[in-house]
Each structure stands twice: as structure tokens, then as C-alpha cells.
Amino acid sequence: MGCWRSRGPWRLLMIFGALPACMNPMDAHSVLSRSPALRAAAERARFTSPDQCWRGWHVAHRFACSNGHTFLAPPAQLLAGRLRCIRCDMQARLDTLHALARSAGVICTSRSWQGDGALYDFLCSAGHRWQRRGRHVKRGAACPTCARERERKRKLLANGLQLLQRAARSHGGQIVRAGSRKRGRYQKAGTVTA
Numbered sequence: 502m503g504c505w506r507s508r509g510p511w512r513l514l515m516i517f518g519a520l521p522a523c524m525n526p527m528d529a530h531s532v533l534s535r536s537p538a539l540r541a542a543a544e545r546a547r548f549t550s551p552d553q554c555w556r557g558w559h560v561a562h563r564f565a566c567s568n569g570h571t572f573l574a575p576p577a578q579l580l581a582g583r584l585r586c587i588r589c590d591m592q593a594r595l596d597t598l599h600a601l602a603r604s605a606g607v608i609c610t611s612r613s614w615q616g617d618g619a620l621y622d623f624l625c626s627a628g629h630r631w632q633r634r635g636r637h638v639k640r641g642a643a644c645p646t647c648a649r650e651r652e653r654k655r656k657l658l659a660n661g662l663q664l665l666q667r668a669a670r671s672h673g674g675q676i677v678r679a680g681s682r683k684r685g686r687y688q689k690a691g692t693v694t695a
């Protein structure tokens with residue numbers, strides 16, 4: 502600032518972008534060298550800027566995250582601690598989805614994050630495939646077919662137990678539960694269990 506191009510008609514040209522300040526090598530500098538606070542904010546966020554030309558706090562500059570993604574954003578956003586790498590954020594969301602699937606014993610086969618409302622593909626160890634919206638995976642990522650199968654078996658077992666009890670009663674006996682809930686024992690009425 503204060504150079505001959507910051508005055509008069511040159512200043513107007515710079516404002517309209519016809520003559521960027523970095524045209525003069527004397528004015529070229531790293532964006533992050535603009536202020537110690539900006540550099541500190543960049544170090545905290547692990548961002549760099551490949552731009553050498555300062556165009557203003559509220560003008561988009563190029564930034565790069567620690568994973569090499571580049572994006573445009575105003576330095577004021579970085580200074581305020583509000584600048585995030587969208588691609589890293591999307592990858593983190595996808596990683597969370599995959600972790601939720603793993604904790605439910607299934608696999609998420611989708612390879613990109615498309616938003617909370619998008620459908621994602623899942624696969625269970627029995628080979629069932631299904632889709633679930635991102636926002637619903639937090640409530641549970643278990644396989645719906647396997648869940649239905651388990652429920653069907655549970656009902657069959659309960660029904661089988663009722664049949665056994667009926668058969669036992671018709672012979673003057675009863676089913677006595679021993680050990681776990683699912684294990685029953687046929688016992689003649691009046692006898693004492695060990």
C-alpha cells in the first residue's frame with residue numbers, strides 16, 4: 502500500500518481487477534504473510550495458500566488443506582476460524598458412516614458422501630444388500646432382512662415352546678425353565694428339580 506499504483510486511475514484499475522497488485526513483483530507476497538494473526542489461524546487449521554497476490558480480506562483466495570485439496574475462500578473467513586475444507590469434511594462424514602456400519606457388523610459400500618438425505622448402499626455378511634439415508638444410519642445400520650429373520654425365528658421359538666407346554670400339560674407335566682430363557686425342561690408335575 503502507499504505505492505504509486507494505489508492512487509488515482511491505477512487505484513480504479515486495481516479495484517475493477519484490471520490490474521492485480523501482484524503485477525508488480527515488488528508488491529507480490531504470500532497471502533498468509535498479510536498478518537501474523539492470519540498465519541496463526543492458517544497454522545491452527547493446517548491450511549496454506551499458494552496465492553502470492555493479496556486482493557483483500559473479503560476477496561476469494563486459493564487455500565490448500567493438509568490433504569492437498571485446494572479451494573477458494575476469503576481470508577477473513579480463515580481469520581475468523583470459520584474456514585473448513587469441504588472435501589475433508591465430506592470424507593469425515595463418509596468415514597463416520599463406514600464406522601457406524603462396521604459397529605453394526607455390516608459394510609457400507611458407498612464411496613462418496615452425498616449429503617445427509619442421500620441413500621447409501623450396505624451389505625451384510627449374509628449377502629443382503631439395502632439402502633439407507635445418511636441421517637437414518639445413526640439410529641442403526643443393522644441389516645433389515647437379518648433383523649426380520651431373527652424376529653421370525655424368535656416367534657417360531659415362542660410358538661414351539663407353547664406347543665411343548667400344551668403337550669406337556671396333556672401328559673400331566675409342565676415345562677420348567679432352567680438356566681437361560683430359551684432352554685426349557687420337561688418335568689412331571691409334582692417332581693422337584695435338581
Ligand SMILES: [Zn+2]
Nearest residue numbers: 566570586589
Ligand atoms: Zn481437505
Ligand SMILES: [Zn+2]
Nearest residue numbers: 625629644647
Ligand atoms: Zn442380512
